[in-house]
Amino acid sequence: xxxxxxxxxxxxxxxxxxxxxxxxxxxxxxxxxxxxxxxxxxxxxxxxxxxxxxxxxxxxxxxxxxxxxxxxxxxxxxxxxxxxxxxxxxxxxxxxxxxxxxxxxxxxxxxxxxxxxxxxxxxxxxxxxxxxxxxxxxxxxxxxxxxxxxxxxxxxxxxxxxxxxxxxxxxxxxxxxxxxxxxxxxxxxxxxxxxxxxxxxxxxxxxxxxxxxxxxxxxxxxxxxxxxxxxxxxxxxxxxxxxxxxxxxxxxxxxxxxxxxxxxxxxxxxxxxxxxxxxxxxxxxxxxxxxxxxxxxxxxxxxxxxxxxxxxxxxxxxxxxxxxxxxxxxxxxxxxxxxxxxxxxxxxxxxxxxxxxxxxxxxxxxxxxxxxxxxxxxxxxxxxxxxxxxxxxxxxxxxxxxxxxxxxxxxxxxxxxxxxxxxxxxxxxxxxxxxxxxxxxxxxxxxxxxxxxxxxxxxxxxxxxxxxxxxxxxxxxxxxxxxxxxxxxxxxxxxxxxxxxxxxxxxxxxxxxxxxxxxxxxxxxxxxxxxxxxxxxxxxxxxxxxxxxxxxxxxxxxxxxxxxxxxxxxxxxxxxxxxxxxxxxxxxxxxxxxxxxxxxxxxxxxxxxxxxxxxx
Numbered sequence: 001x002x003x004x005x006x007x008x009x010x011x012x013x014x015x016x017x018x019x020x021x022x023x024x025x026x027x028x029x030x031x032x033x034x035x036x037x038x039x040x041x042x043x044x045x046x047x048x049x050x051x052x053x054x055x056x057x058x059x060x061x062x063x064x065x066x067x068x069x070x071x072x073x074x075x076x077x078x079x080x081x082x083x084x085x086x087x088x089x090x091x092x093x094x095x096x097x098x099x100x101x102x103x104x105x106x107x108x109x110x111x112x113x114x115x116x117x118x119x120x121x122x123x124x125x126x127x128x129x130x131x132x133x134x135x136x137x138x139x140x141x142x143x144x145x146x147x148x149x150x151x152x153x154x155x156x157x158x159x160x161x162x163x164x165x166x167x168x169x170x171x172x173x174x175x176x177x178x179x180x181x182x183x184x185x186x187x188x189x190x191x192x193x194x195x196x197x198x199x200x201x202x203x204x205x206x207x208x209x210x211x212x213x214x215x216x217x218x219x220x221x222x223x224x225x226x227x228x229x230x231x232x233x234x235x236x237x238x239x240x241x242x243x244x245x246x247x248x249x250x251x252x253x254x255x256x257x258x259x260x261x262x263x264x265x266x267x268x269x270x271x272x273x274x275x276x277x278x279x280x281x282x283x284x285x286x287x288x289x290x291x292x293x294x295x296x297x298x299x300x301x302x303x304x305x306x307x308x309x310x311x312x313x314x315x316x317x318x319x320x321x322x323x324x325x326x327x328x329x330x331x332x333x334x335x336x337x338x339x340x341x342x343x344x345x346x347x348x349x350x351x352x353x354x355x356x357x358x359x360x361x362x363x364x365x366x367x368x369x370x371x372x373x374x375x376x377x378x379x380x381x382x383x384x385x386x387x388x389x390x391x392x393x394x395x396x397x398x399x400x401x402x403x404x405x406x407x408x409x410x411x412x413x414x415x416x417x418x419x420x421x422x423x424x425x426x427x428x429x430x431x432x433x434x435x436x437x438x439x440x441x442x443x444x445x446x447x448x449x450x451x452x453x454x455x456x457x458x459x460x461x462x463x464x465x466x467x468x469x470x471x472x473x474x475x476x477x478x479x480x481x482x483x484x485x486x487x488x489x490x491x492x493x494x495x496x497x498x499x500x501x502x503x504x505x506x507x508x509x510x511x512x513x514x515x516x517x518x519x520x521x522x523x524x525x526x527x528x529x530x531x532x533x534x535x536x537x538x539x540x541x542x543x544x545x546x547x548x549x550x551x552x553x554x555x556x557x558x559x560x561x562x563x564x565x566x567x568x569x570x571x572x573x574x575x576x577x578x579x580x581x582x583x584x585x586x587x588x589x590x591x592x593x594x595x596x597x598x599x600x601x602x603x604x605x606x607x608x609x610x611x612x613x614x615x616x
Contacts, residue, residue, distance in 0.1 A: 007037040014049060027053035044075055048083055055090060064090040081111055088117070092124070100124055108137075112144060119155055122162045131166040138163040154191035157183060161196050168203050173211035180204040185227075198228045205240060214248035235261060235270055242274065246281060255281035272298060272305035279311065283318060292318045299331075309339040313348055320355045328355045329368070346372075350381040357388050366392035383409050383416035390425065403429040420450035424459065431466065440466040455581055461543050464505040476502060493521055493529045497536065504540050515540045531557050531567040538574060551578040551587075569595060569604040576608050588612050 014029030030050040034043060047066055054063035067087040075083065084107050091100035104121040111117065118141050125134040138159050142148060149156040160182050167176035183200040205220035221241035228234060242257035258278035262271055275298050282291035292315060298305060299312035316331035332352040336345045353368030369389035373382060390405035406422040406429070413419060427442035443463040447454040454460065468476060480502055483495035496517055503514030514536075521533040538553035557563060557571030576591040592612045595605045 007033050007040060007042070010036070011042060011046060014046075018049070018053070021056075023053045023056040027057065044070060044073055044079060048079060048086070051083075051086060055086065055093075060090055060093050064094065081114075084110075085114075085117065088120070097124060097127055101128055101130070115141075115145060115148075115152060115155055118144075119158055122159065126162050126165060129169065131169045134162060134166040135170070138166070153187065154193055157188060157191050157193050157196070161200055164200065164207075165203060168207055168210075171210070173207045177204060177207040177211065180207060198224060198231050198233060201227075202233050202237060202240075205237075205244070209240060209244055209247075214244050218244035218248060218250070218253070235264065235267055238264075239270060239274055242277060242281075246277060246284075251281045251284040255285065269306055272301070272307050276307040276311055279314065283314065288318050288322055292322065309335060309342040309344055312338070313344045313351075316348065316351065316355070320358065323359070325355060325359045325361060328352075329364070346376050346379055347381065349375060350379075350385055353385065353388060353392075357392060360395070362392045362395040365389075366396065383413040383418050386413075387416075387418040387422055390422070394425070394429065399429045399432050420446060420453045423450070424454075424457065427462075427466075431469075436466050436469040440470055455577070458543075458581075461505070461507060465507050468502065468506050473506060490526060490529065493524060493526065494532075497521060497529060497532050500533075501536055501539075504536060504543065507543060511540065511543065527560055527562045528564060528567070531560050531563045531571070534560060535567070535571055535574070538571070538578075542574075542578065547578045547582040551575040554578065565599060566602070566604075569599040569602040572599075573604040573608050573611070576611055580611050585612075 010029050010033040014026045014033065017023075017026035017029060027050055030046045030053065033040070033046045034050065037043060040046075047070055051063045051066035051070070054060075054066065064087070067083055067090060070083045071087070084103070088100055088103045088107060091097075091103055101121070101124045104117060104124055108114065108118050108121050118137070122134055122137055122141070125131075125137060141159055145151070145155075148159070160179050164176050164179035164183070167173075167179060180200050180203055183197065183204075185194070185197050188194045188197045188200075201220060201224040205217050205224065208214075208217035208220055218241060221237050221244055225234065225237050225241055228237070231237075238257055238261040242254045242261065245251075245257060246254035255278055258274045258281060261267065261274035262278055264271065267274065275294060279291045279294040279298065282288075282294065295311045295315035295318060299308055299315045301308055312331060312335045316328045316335065319325075319328035319331060329352045332348040332355065335342065335348040339345055349368075349372045353365050353372055356362070356365035356368055366389060369385045369392060372379065372385045373389070376382060379385070386405045386409040390402040390409070392402075393399075393405060394402035403426050406426040409416060409422045410419055410426065416422075423442055423446040427439045427446065430436075430442065431439040440463060443459055443466060447459050447463060477499070480495065480499040484492060484499055487495050500514035500517040500521075503510040503517075518533040518536050522530055522537060524530045524533075534553065534557045538550045538557070541547075541550035541553055552575075554571045554575035558568040572591055572595050576588050576595075579585075579587040579591065589612060592605075592608045595602070595608050599605050
């Protein structure tokens with residue numbers, strides 16, 4: 001018993017009531033003591049006990065008021081720690097999480113040995129999404145408690161769990177996977193933390209998924225789905241399992257999982273999304289009839305789902321693949337009318353024309369591409385619509401109408417992937433109406449602006465043919481033939497080479513005659529004439545599409561005795577060009593190295609280096 005007049009009996013009565021959980025009675029005694037003995041050395045203790053009783057009674061406001069008052073008093077170390085701890089609990093209970101975090105930061109700084117508060121601090125930081133701080137503090141806890149795993153396995157698991165979630169939030173997926181992999185069912189059960197296992201497994205799978213390891217993600221989600229079929233995350237786990245299998249290219253398994261999720265009642269938007277991805281899986285499996293049936297159901301659902309527009313778009317695509325052209329076109333058109341605000345609306349109108357073009361229904365295709373350009377004059381697919389609109393017009397025999405569309409594309413869409421092809425097709429449209437000068441100008445633009453495409457399509461051959469047509473092919477042949485007939489000696493040989501070049505470059509049936517004309521000339525003693533003839537043999541085989549033989553014939557130029565170095569370098573370049581067209585980068589590199597050694601200062605060597613760069 002305490003001394004008479006100190007109020008010790010009142011404190012004792014409060015303590016007795018507290019032991020029996022009679023917090024109202026205890027509060028009454030502690031309040032009475034504070035009122036009767038405000039200057040007592042035990043006044044602060046009574047204030048703390050009263051605040052605690054208010055807390056246990058649910059009177060958080062009054063409890064926190066008292067705790068805040070005590071923060072300004074001079075308290076003994078043990079009582080100061082208890083007050084600080086209570087204040088943190090009250091701040092958290094009041095939803096003042098940010099203040100609780102600040103209070104915890106001060107607390108763990110003053111009382112670093114309080115592991116429970118360290119863990120609480122990590123939890124609060126996670127709730128506040130202060131992930132950078134959480135990672136720093138988690139590492140500090142591990143450093144401060146090096147034997148945490150052995151001494152406090154439950155707390156060690158919580159640190160791993162919170163740190164793993166923070167790493168997920170920070171998009172450090174590889175590190176998150178490493179952290180979360182340590183949380184096993186057996187360890188969690190032993191530590192009394194089995195409740196966190198499905199969440200840890202969920203984020204482990206998420207870490208694999210976002211890190212691009214789809215096979216491990218699928219395995220993690222499949223294991224989780226089997227172990228926790230009724231968990232609150234079960235539906236989301238199924239969805240992510242399907243997505244992981246889909247991303248890994250395992251469309252059979254994806255279809256099975258999405259079908260399972262879609263058939264579960266009460267899934268709402270997630271169910272319709274699963275149904276859509278089930279159909280996408282079927283499409284990838286080439287099971288188009290089944291996909292069409294699923295997509296049709298989703299596309300015309302009442303009321304529409306968030307995936308109805310996407311389903312209608314894919315439904316139209318599948319119908320096209322099945323050869324149901326008019327139904328496909330109607331579905332695309334319905335999408336633009338039913339979902340005008342959808343980001344797919346514009347593309348659907350373009351795809352309608354593409355569907356007609358794919359099935360060579362050129363008149364319908366032409367009208368559809370015209371409609372697209374009318375509705376979307378500055379659309380993202382206008383260049384494509386111009387190109388295929390031109391193709392449709394060309395197929396209908398409207399050559400100059402096609403040229404007009406291609407020229408709009410050429411002039412207005414400098415960066416379009418269709419521009420090079422449009423230049424070539426425009427050139428051929430003018431060649432068809434015998435405007436060879438215009439055609440040649442377009443081919444010149446094509447070969448200079450798109451050298452790789454032009455080389456692959458051997459546009460130089462066609463340009464050379466057009467060049468002769470511009471000059472008047474018949475007149476040119478007559479002039480060259482007359483020169484051959486009227487000259488002798490070296491002049492006759494040179495004229496023969498020129499006539500053979502005309503025949504070979506002109507590309508018609510006389511190319512073989514030109515080839516036969518130069519075979520003996522390639523063996524003459526005159527290096528200039530022989531090298532010109534030998535190079536023409538290479539050009540002959542190039543035009544026949546025999547790239548290996550063409551390269552060999554170009555290489556033979558360099559073997560002619562006393563050949564002019566410029567002719568030799570040019571022939572080596574042409575040999576490298578043959579290998580570049582044939583997609584043989586190793587041979588290209590070898591020829592470039594040979595040119596660098598033999599003709600280091602030649603312009604042909606400079607061009608060859610550029611050619612090698614294009615081949616890599």
